[in-house]
Amino acid sequence: MAPPRPATILHADLDAFYASVEQLLDPSLRARPIAVGGGVVLAASYEARAFGVGAGMPGWRARQLCPSLLFVGGHFSDYQRLADEVMAVLDAFTPLVERISIDEAFLDVAGSIHLFGSPTHIAEAIRRRVRAEIGLPVSIGVARTKHLAKVASQVAKPDGLVVVAPQSESEFLAHLPVELMWGVGPVTRARLADAGIHTIGDLAAAPTALLDRLLGKAVGAKLSALATNIDARRIETTRRASSMGAQAALGRRAATAGLVRSTLGYLADRVAGRLRAAGWAGRTLTVRVRFTGLRSVTRSATLPVPISATLTLTELATELAGAALAAHPREHEITLLAVSVGNLVPEPALQLELPLDPGDDRYRPRTARDAARWVVDRSVDAVRARFGHDAVRYATVMFSDVQRVPEAFRELAEHAALKPQS
DNA sequence: TCTGGGGTCCTAGGACCC
DNA sequence: TCTGGGGTCCTAGGACCC
Numbered sequence: 315m316a317p318p319r320p321a322t323i324l325h326a327d328l329d330a331f332y333a334s335v336e337q338l339l340d341p342s343l344r345a346r347p348i349a350v351g352g353g354v355v356l357a358a359s360y361e362a363r364a365f366g367v368g369a370g371m372p373g374w375r376a377r378q379l380c381p382s383l384l385f386v387g388g389h390f391s392d393y394q395r396l397a398d399e400v401m402a403v404l405d406a407f408t409p410l411v412e413r414i415s416i417d418e419a420f421l422d423v424a425g426s427i428h429l430f431g432s433p434t435h436i437a438e439a440i441r442r443r444v445r446a447e448i449g450l451p452v453s454i455g456v457a458r459t460k461h462l463a464k465v466a467s468q469v470a471k472p473d474g475l476v477v478v479a480p481q482s483e484s485e486f487l488a489h490l491p492v493e494l495m496w497g498v499g500p501v502t503r504a505r506l507a508d509a510g511i512h513t514i515g516d517l518a519a520a521p522t523a524l525l526d527r528l529l530g531k532a533v534g535a536k537l538s539a540l541a542t543n544i545d546a547r548r549i550e551t552t553r554r555a556s557s558m559g560a561q562a563a564l565g566r567r568a569a570t571a572g573l574v575r576s577t578l579g580y581l582a583d584r585v586a587g588r589l590r591a592a593g594w595a596g597r598t599l600t601v602r603v604r605f606t607g608l609r610s611v612t613r614s615a616t617l618p619v620p621i622s623a624t625l626t627l628t629e630l631a632t633e634l635a636g637a638a639l640a641a642h643p644r645e646h647e648i649t650l651l652a653v654s655v656g657n658l659v660p661e662p663a664l665q666l667e668l669p670l671d672p673g674d675d676r677y678r679p680r681t682a683r684d685a686a687r688w689v690v691d692r693s694v695d696a697v698r699a700r701f702g703h704d705a706v707r708y709a710t711v712m713f714s715d716v717q718r719v720p721e722a723f724r725e726l727a728e729h730a731a732l733k734p735q736s
Numbered sequence: 737t738c739t740g741g742g743g744t745c746c747t748a749g750g751a752c753c754c
Numbered sequence: 755t756c757t758g759g760g761g762t763c764c765t766a767g768g769a770c771c772c
Contacts, residue, residue: 331772354739369772372739415743415772497745499770532746533769561741598764608738612766649739719740727742730772 321456321480322424322433323549325463326404326440328397329451329472331417332357335393336386338449348384349376356388360472390722394729396448403443407436412549416730418467420460422549434477441475458483459545465494483543488515495540502529502537517541558596559654560584563719566606569648574635575628581653582627583708588728589655590688590695595620596655599627601634604650605642613638620659623687624694624708627653 328334332350337343337359347362349355355376358367365380376383397416404411407430410422423436430436437454444452451473455466462478465487470476478486492514493503505528511517517525518541525534539545560581567573578601589595599621600614613634621627631653639645694706 351740356740370739372737374737375739418772497770501769530747536746555743557743559742563740600765606738610767614765616764652741654743724741727740727772730742 319458319480320424320433321458321478322422322427323457323460323463324421324423324433324437324440325455325460325467326400326419326421326437327453327455327467327471328400328417329453330357330359330363331397331450332388332393333359333362334450335389335396338396339389339392340386343384343386346384347380347382348386349373350386350388352385352387388720388723388726390720390726394726396450399448400444400450400452403440403447407440410549410551412551412553416726420463420549434475437475437477459543460547460549461496461540461545462486462543464496465490468494484515484518487518487541487543488513490514492517492541495537497533497537497540502533505529514541518543556658557654557656558585558588558592558594558658559600559652560588560724561602561650561652563650564648566647566649568646569603569639574639574648574651575632577651578631578635578653579628579708581651582631583624584724585653585655586622586624586627586691587695587698589622589658590661590691593661594658595622595661597621597657597659598655599630599634600652600654600656601631601638602650602652602654603635603638603648604652605645606647606649608649609645610650611638611642616657619684620657621684622655622661623684623691625687626684627655628708 333348336348336350345361346359347365347367348359349362349367350357351373353373355367355369355371355373357369358376362376362380362383365383367376367380367383373385393416400417401411401413401419404419404421408421408423408426410425412420414420423430423433426436427433430439433456437456441452441454444450453467453470453473454475455463455468455470455478456476457463457466457478458480462483466476466478469490490513492498492506492511495514495517498506506512506517509520509524509528511520517537520538522534522538525538528534529537562577562581564573564577597618597620598614598616600612602610602612604610615630615634621630635651697706
């Protein structure tokens, strides 16, 4: 038997990130229960979590649980700046850093040991530096695999370090609740609980057939592998996005043609602009309409050629939304519209293909228009790059009233997401 | 009195092709 | 002449993540 791979994977995760930043920027908020957000809690400080307040919770529910809860507005550009500074600290220890969200990353420090000492020493050094230089608490898990490191960092919170030695992995996992695993949310947790499976140890011991039946073949196999500690995933420093989208919550609004059209115009403009900026176009467009009670439907269409022109996306999105609404004639109010483009391909392919349009009459006019519009869009992009986004606007978007969410938050979410890259 | 915006991956059924 | 299996793509829905 070959000796086991040593524990060289780190998972670093900033604690209650948005809330910690607010407490860092405003000392009067320290040691107090605070939440970032308003209608929905984006992040809660540990003092607030003690009352049961958590991310994703409606604001009224959070106030109910914790009457002294203080809501603070978000300083979104500071979140981006400080998180980037933390990532720069990680980069100083190894080039093998995989950032998986704004505030967490995996590292493989196998090649850094001769420079900086053992993985445990490196983790301690990172925590010291982030605390001293940036002022934020970060928890770190150290283990042999990504899954173990991620679970370990959750166990380490708040402001801690947990190292899982290769010989004690099963022991470490056995008594932890299944919901600490990546991929186990409320629905899966409940399904497993119904079958008497509560801990990761229970999951590891469960028969494959049972898990297949409870969760489906793929999910069952994946969780079973992780629970029995089979995880061969490596650090990926270059991941690329496979779709790009935008959405807007509307409150409760009558689904009028005008509202739908102007909102989709706004969303299509955002998505198309980001696609062109990144040099991509996509073949599949998906529109989601959410009704009251969180019921939602989607409609999608796949074209023979990729598109990225604002007006083409707007028109197609409007058609799809019309189909979705027509299928639900009893729903009169909508609460959210979303537009997403998938099947992404690099833009140059689009430009080469256009003159050689396939003889599909259904799409030919649309595609030909898309080419002309793409050229116009590029000049709009150029004007915006120089004079600001509001220098040019599309007529349908001018009347849009979806700017309820601060632009800075949209930008933060956008930057936190993966980027397509060639 | 049921909420934000950005994503990934999986499933199941049907169409279509060889 | 109605029968086989496998693969790929598309669509709609759902669970999950930060």
